[in-house]
Amino acid sequence: MKKLLIVTSYLVFFVLGGLTFTYLTTTEAASSLKKISVFQEAINYYVDKVEKVPAEGQSGFIYKGTTYVPIRFISESLGEKVTWDGKTKSIYIGDAPKFIPLKDVKPISSEDDFGIFSNPAEIVISTGERFEQSYQFGGRHGAGAIQDGTGEYSSNGKYIGFETYLAPVKKSGEKYGAGSLKIYADDELVYDSGSTKEKTKVNVNFEGASKVRLEIVGGGLGVLDPHFIQ
Template sequence: MKKLLIVTSYLVFFILGGLTFTYLSTTEAASNMKKISVFQDTINYYVDKVGKKPQEGQSGFIYEGTTYVPLRFIAESLGEKVTWDGKSKSVYIGDVPKFISLKDVKPIGSDEDHFFHYPSSIVISTGEKFEQSYQLGGYHGGGAVQDHTVEYLANGNYKGFETYLAPVKKLAAGSFGIGSMKIYADNKLIYNSGSIKDKVKVNVNLEGASKVKFEIEGSGLGILDPKFIQ
């Protein structure tokens, strides 16, 4: 073991291989942040029996029995490119997927969906602001929408669907949550959020699906930047 580091970011290290750690990688909100202490160590790398050496200062480290290594170095050693999207805080290894906003997809039986065709800016209970988003109980086109069901043709063209669900307003203590989303692929239930109490990420696999149906219900539920993935 060579050097004690106080690490406040996994992500910068994994992607950029930097020595200065300034942000903690979190799953959802700042409340999940914590500071950890790790020892940076010399790690030997081999790809198909050939030794590989990262740039100086990009050594991995071991934390609680798990070895962490520089992502960009490993991916490029395997012949894959690495792309970092700072806006969505996403890492892509290999090809970058194409995202199609739900507002731009025609539902079955209509040229547009009266709920998802009218996105707006949404501020959720954490204070975060999202564009291209929707609020159950808010006004969209023809009026306030409480519950909503819509179905789309997929024809195997989509690899997945993703969004965030979150309460728009802070819930009262002891609340069981507010609103929910169900997703069906070819009439089979593949996702059920249950009643939402906190911000959660939705990411479902739609490979091979011919039709996709969404059922959402409640009031005060935010559906944040929903999109299909190609």
């Protein structure tokens, strides 16, 4: 299986006629603009001793001792395809993954007959952001309130990972932190979020595991757009 490289993107605006540009970086907490100066030089590229020449206007540059080059040019020079996901601002080199919403994966066991992740809804987290296809623990959700819960799923090599965001839900978890998420692969703990006090990305690899168990403990927790990775 090919290794998958995921690179969170930067939105770059070059200033024509100069070596100064502004880029926008995105973190879980905030976004910021920063203007930097770079050195733009003629750079020669060789792949397995064969020279590769980028298209016009795709020159690399040097910043703080690190050389930055066009990722599509490098990837295609290595014989790898490149896929851009504008929704998640992600670049995939090689095979792109498939994301299966958690609601579409039937659990082999759960805390109740319906499954804790069977009925997603729109929720609002403590920052005021709204998310669809998400779950709120410790508050009203669908037909009632969900507190602690466990869901176990068969993987059998079909799924290689799990991805979601965790965040305190509005009001109920924003002051003291929210509940936590634990993920087990073949009964081995592979992820423990601890008390969630801010929006946090979760990306767990469990390639090769035969089963996966998700455990939610405590209230005030939002599980945002969760999905298995195939």
